[in-house]
Ligand SMILES: *[C@@H]1O[C@H](CO)[C@@H](O)[C@H](O)[C@H]1NC(C)=O
């Protein structure tokens with residue numbers, strides 16, 4: 001640092017010390033001092049040390065009393081400020097000699113009373129702050145000598161009365177006190193008052209002349225009191241008022257003449273009161289108002305001219321009221337309005353022109369109401385709108401919503417929380433965004449759980465656009481002819497759960513559009529043969545759970561579009577031969593829980609499209625072999641719960657698509673025989689393991705397709721009975737190992753596909769005892785090229801013609817040999833001694849590795865007994881772990897017994913299970929199981 005700078009600082013310091021005497025606990029500047037007085041008494045030494053011509057002194061003090069004449073030597077003081085939460089008394093004469101004082105502040109003290117005359121000498125005082133103390137009352141005459149007082153701050157005390165006099169007062173802040181009322185005439189001398197803050201008190205009433213002399217008043221705060229009513233004309237002589245706050249009171253009514261001419265009034269705060277209505281011309285005199293808040297009231301009605309005169313209003317807040325209806329031109333006076341909130345009300349509909357003319361509106365809040373729609377064109381005049389809140393209304397998404405939907409899509413940036421602008425109706429669109437909902441022209445009429453007994457003719461005459469009519473769970477036992485007249489558009493008629501016993505012929509005439517007719521759960525004993533004649537569009541007819549005993553031929557003859565017919569749970573004993581003759585489109589026919597003893601082939605002869613046939617829980621004893629022969633598309637056939645003791649030969653012969661056959665609870669002693677099955681295709685399923693015996697009985701099988709599944713293990717004996725097998729496909733699985741005996745007994749095997757599995761090695765004996773083998777695919781496995789691979793290499797070398805793409809059978813491990821064709825390996829590159837061989841891991845079942853740890857090199861056909869037992873045990877565990885994905889033909893409970901045997905046919909049994917016989921009967925030669933989700 002330069003010496004000249006040092007010198008300058010030292011000199012400045014000296015000068016400062018010389019020119020001021022500032023006590024230790026003070027900070028002083030030329031005319032101001034701020035001191036901390038630590039003792040409980042007035043620190044006279046400190047005060048004496050202060051410069052005599054001080055003009056501002058603030059004292060943070062621990063003293064409890066301000067003694068008389070304490071500041072007598074500081075006669076030039078203009079501002080004196082005390083902050084001290086120990087001061088609890090002020091002596092008479094405390095402020096003597098402070099003739100020049102213009103501001104005195106006593107904040108946050110414990111003072112409850114002030115001695116009479118304590119301010120008497122402060123004749124030039126302009127500002128008196130006596131705030132946040134405990135003052136209970138202002139004694140008579142206390143302020144009388146403060147003739148120059150302009151600002152009086154008394155907030156935060158416990159005052160119950162107001163000061164009087166003080167004709168020069170401009171600001172009076174009395175908030176946070178305990179005022180309960182205002183004495184009449186109390187402000188009469190305050191003609192210069194500009195601010196009167198009386199909020200946060202307990203004022204319950206105001207005399208009508210309270211403010212009559214306050215011509216200068218600019219701001220009047222009356223919020224947060226207990227005002228219940230305002231006297232008429234209370235605000236009539238306040239020409240300069242610009243802000244009036246009345247919020248958080250209990251006002252229930254604003255009389256028409258409340259507001260006099262107030263051309264300066266800009267803000268009127270009325271929220272959180274108990275207002276229930278707004279009268280015409282209530283605001284006619286406050287034409288310069290820009291902000292009007294009326295939220296959090298109970299306003300349920302607003303007279304149509306309530307807002308007349310408010311042509312400068314910018315912001316109108318009416319949220320959180322009880323509005324349900326708004327009159328047509330309510331806002332038409334508010335041409336300058338920018339913000340309009342009507343949210344959190346109960347508005348059910350809006351008049352068409354309610355916001356018309358509000359060209360400058362930028363925010364429109366309509367959320368949280370009961371709006372189901374808006375009138376067409378409602379929002380068209382809002383050229384400058386920036387936010388529209390529409391969410392949380394029960395929007396009704398029928399065709400009438402299309403205006404709103406379109407407006408929303410062309411103003412998507414303006415809609416706030418548009419994803420929450422959702423449909424509440426119809427139920428099918430519940431929760432869907434209005435902007436994406438496909439507007440559905442449907443109209444629905446529901447009558448549910450009523451005591452209605454009769455439906456009269458022409459009951460729905462005026463509802464010609466009805467699309468859905470639902471009458472459920474009523475007492476209706478009779479429907480007049482003509483009840484459904486004029487319902488040309490009806491597509492769904494549901495009469496479920498009533499007491500109907502008969503329906504008059506012709507009842508449904510004219511319902512040309514009807515697609516669904518539900519008559520279930522009534523008491524119908526018969527159906528007139530002509531009843532459905534005009535239902536040319538009908539697709540779904542539900543007649544179940546009635547008391548029908550028969551159905552006459554011809555009843556369904558006009559229902560050529562019918563797709564579903566449910567006749568279940570009736571008392572039908574027999575079916576006329578031609579009853580279903582015209583139902584060429586029918587896909588589902590349910591006849592369950594009737595009393596059918598037999599089914600004639602003729603009855604089903606024309607159901608060419610049938611996919612599902614439910615005949616369960618009848619009394620069928622016999623089935624003709626050809627009964628289902630005309631049903632080429634049948635997939636599901638349910639015959640459980642009948643009296644069948646045999647299934648005739650060839651019964652399923654003509655059902656190439658059958659995938660589910662349910663037969664439990666019959667008297668069957670034998671099942672369809674599949675022992676002549678030749679080809680079994682199980683590929684493209686999710687089979688993960690195959691249990692022992694899964695293929696038993698399929699002794700004639702020549703081709704077994706198991707590829708593209710999740711198989712990781714095969715028991716050594718799963719194929720042991722397939723002596724005729726010629727081709728087996730196991731590729732695209734997860735096989736990690738193969739038992740050396742897995743293809744034992746398969747003397748006729750020609751082709752084995754094993755590519756794309758996870759095989760590391762295969763037993764060297766695997767292919768040696770298969771004399772007819774012509775092709776083996778082994779590529780795309782993770783071959784581990786150590787000594788254990790030598791057996792495979794040997795076989796590859798000796799049978800170059802049998803391995804498919806032998807050069808693609810390459811090492812995966814060790815990394816050094818990755819990609820190397822196994823055929824080209826030389827013994828020296830493999831570390832062939834016992835130490836270096838990898839450890840045995842039984843859970844992956846690598847039997848050959850185990851062999852090689854013992855130093856054996858090739859041609860081991862037979863495993864020791866101990867090793868094969870071990871292998872089985874391990875396989876058994878694995879199988880249990882994945883039992884739910886395992887085919888087990890002898891499981892109890894609901895068994896999917898024949899699934900593996902039949903593949904196409906699922907027989908669900910719960911009882912009376914009989915083991916398949918080995919008679920050769922059905923000439924089923926090829927079975928294909930389309931992909932199913934669960935494993936076998
Ligand atoms: C005021 O000054 C006089 C003399 O200068 C002194 O005697 C007296 O103690 C002072 N009073 C106070 C309260 O400091």
Ligand SMILES: *[C@@H]1O[C@H](CO)[C@@H](O)[C@H](O)[C@H]1NC(C)=O
Nearest residue numbers: 019020030031051052053054
């Ligand atoms: C205050 O008094 C001191 C001497 O006591 C004097 O130097 C200074 O100029 C005075 N200041 C004012 C603003 O009168």
Ligand SMILES: *[C@@H]1O[C@H](CO)[C@@H](O)[C@H](O)[C@H]1NC(C)=O
Nearest residue numbers: 256257258259260261284285
């Ligand atoms: C409007 O103000 C004038 C003058 O203050 C008053 O006479 C009149 O009653 C007021 N009108 C309403 C509706 O308050």
Ligand SMILES: *[C@@H]1O[C@H](CO)[C@@H](O)[C@H](O)[C@H]1NC(C)=O
Nearest residue numbers: 335336337357358359360361
């Ligand atoms: C809209 O507001 C602008 C100022 O923001 C004003 O100039 C214009 O006149 C207003 N339009 C209407 C129709 O009041």
Ligand SMILES: *[C@@H]1O[C@H](CO)[C@@H](O)[C@H](O)[C@H]1NC(C)=O
Nearest residue numbers: 367389391415416417418420
């Ligand atoms: C949108 O909705 C969420 C959740 O209801 C709310 O938190 C958020 O404030 C809303 N946004 C606007 C802009 O209203």
Ligand SMILES: *[C@@H]1O[C@H](CO)[C@@H](O)[C@H](O)[C@H]1NC(C)=O
Nearest residue numbers: 838839840841842843844845
């Ligand atoms: C055996 O295989 C299991 C499962 O793959 C594995 O968790 C375990 O670490 C292996 N054991 C040895 C010794 O490699």
